[in-house]
Amino acid sequence: MVDPTHINGRQTVARFTTGLLFLAIAMACGLTGSHARSARPSLDPIQTVVVIFAENRSLDNLYNGFPGADTFAGKALTRFAQRDRDGSILRELPPVWGGLTGRGVPDPITQAMSAHLPNQPFRVDDPQGFNRPLSTRTHDLWHRYYQNQMQINGGRNDMFVAWGNSGAMPMSYWDGTQMEMWQVARRYTLADHFFMGAFGGSFLNHQWLACACAPFYPGADASPAHPVISVTDPSGTSLPVAPNSPRSALDGIPKFVRDGNLTPDFYAVNTMQPPYQPSENAPAAGQDARFADPMQPTTLPPQTIPTIGDRLSEKGITWAWYAGAWQDVLDHGNHYPTPDFQYHHQPYNYFRNYAPGTSARQAHLRDGGLAGIRFIADIDHGILPQVSFYKPQGNLNEHSGYADIQSGDHHIADLVAHLEKSPQWPHMLVVVTYDENGGLWDHVAPPRGDRWGPGSRIPAIIISPYARRGHVDHTVQDTTSILKFLTERFRLRALDGLAARDRAMQASTGRPLGDLTSALNLTRGPR
Structure with missing residues (x-):
């Protein structure tokens, strides 16, 4: 029989020896006492943070071939062949159902013109192919919570066509060297392992930027929302196909038993509408005109979970969500194709703390103006709050289907030019990223995280006088990294979802989630 005191004694000696070794290393590196706590450069030089949130692009879709970045350029395209719904390799890509370019x-x-493409990525602007410029509006694609997980297929990224609604379209990409933001990225830092915070679409990923959470609809099964509760398979990550679904991706768009907006346990993961105006759901008859009809299946009840905005306010940090065309839509209603305001892109409009009539709404939900004119005025006058989020109006956000790349790219590059000239620039950090991939393929597998994500890889550009110049940052990060930076910089209480994601990433990758600081050089003054 083994003597337990002998084991404990050996463990004590081992721990003591390990401790001495660590102490020796720490002393050699000057990391003991207060030095250990201050080894990381202070984030205090960053006094103004700006987050610009564009729409629906994967990194490979726009930045393939970017120097030093992990893209599929130069690799054998046959490595990225897509599989059919039965797991077999497709002999070719299906046509883009309905045509590659939108109506008008x-x-x-047309659909016929897009048929018989090889089973590999294809360039939309290839002079020897479709030869369409960045100003072209293309077909929209499914970008939904369960489909994104099914397309990722355990990290193989080989079922984007099988579980999409647009045929070959997920495999499309562009020559990004023609973009203005490509040149901006060359001057600063491109983060090439930055992933969308949550699986799926814009609704959930905007919520993720606000609270690192999936909204909840209590008692949804006994509410008007019961028809939009999804039916999933036992894994909870996939949708079972309907009996009448086409068996092959070459035959048509898949059909599911019920592809809804809520999970079976009532979390909102696909587009629900805000409970407050502006909302796609109008007020009910006789109801306060500032509210949306709560009896509509897609009206989400007001949310109460803490947001990063709440945490900033707790510490007295000034902040605002600037929404392009916000006041114009409130005053005149939506207009198509300009500004094509997207109601579900306004996450704080879902939270009770920012309900109509509250002081918090007045202070923090700001009109960005048509084409961002009010946001630009605050930039130019040097009166941005300490933290600003900016959401471009629909026609300037780069979303497939209703917007083109060139218009949004020019708009964001112009914002960057104004920011670089702002009186606040010397101590500013700007993050330009996208909410999600928009259903577009990317070859890099997302790291395993928690139930909600991260999803597919998206572009992120770190712009600052303190940013590393001409750099590509390979640190694993996601949308939550923005919240992590804000939490660390302003010494906030961590959101529960942020802490959960950090633990999940630590367990998956052996490292905590990146916090943007790997793109910065804070040991010397701004350049």
């Missing part, structure tokens, strides 16, 4: 586009690429 001059000289459209």
Whole structure:
């Protein structure tokens, strides 16, 4: 029989020896006492943070071939062949159902013209192919919570076509060297392992930027929302196909038993509408005109979980969510195709703390103006709050289907130019990223996280006088990294979802989630 005191004694000696070794290393590196706590450069030089949140692009879709970045350029395209719904390799890509370009586009690429593409990524602007410029509006794609997980297929990223609604379209990409933001990225830092915070679409990923959470609909099964509760398979990550679903991706768009907006346990993961105006759901008859009809299946009840905005306010940090065309839509209603305001892109409009009539709404939900004119005025006058989030109006956000890349790219590059000239620039950090991938393929597997994500890889550009110049940052990060930076910089209480994601990433990758600081050089003054 083994003597337990002998084991404990050996463990004590081992721990003591390990401790001495660590102490020796720490002393050699000057990391003991207060030095250990201050080894990391202070984030205090960053006094103004700006987050610009564009729409629906994967990194490979826009930045393939970016120097030093992990893209598929130069790799054998056969490595990225897509599989059919039965797991077999597709002999070719299906046509883009409904045509590659949307209605109203001059000289459209029809469905027939997009047939018989090789089973590999294809360039939309290839002069030897479709030869369409960045100003082209293309077909929209499914970008939904369960489909994103099914497309990722355990990290193989080989079922984007099988579980999409647009045929070959997920495999499309562009020559990004023609973009203005490509040149901005060359001057600063491109983060090439930055992932969308949550699986799926814009609704959930905007919520993720606000609270690192999935909204909840209590008692949804006994509410008007019961028809939009999804039916999933036992894994909880996939949708079972309907009996009448086409068996092959070459035959048509998949059909599911019920692809809803809520999970079976009532979390909102696909687009629900805000309970407050502006909302796609109008007020009920006789109801306060500032509210949306709560009896509509897609009206989400007001949310009460803490947001990063709440945490900033707790510490007296000034902040605002600037929404392009916000006041114009409140005053005049939505207009198509301009500004094409997207109601579900306004996350704080879902939270009770920012309900109509509250002082918090007045202070923090700001009109960005048509084409961002009010946001730009605050930039130019040097009166941005300490933390600003900016959401471009629909026609300037780069979303497939209703917007083009060039318009949004120019708009964001112009914002960057104004920010670089702002009186606040010397102590500013700007993050330009996208809410999610928009259903577009990317070849890099997302790290395993928690139930909600991270999802597919998206572009992120770190712009600052303190940013590393001409740099590509390979640190594993996601949308939550923005919240992590804000939490560390302003010494906030961590949101529960942020802490949970950090633990999940630590367990998956052996490292905590990145916090943007790997793109910065804070040991010397701004350049």
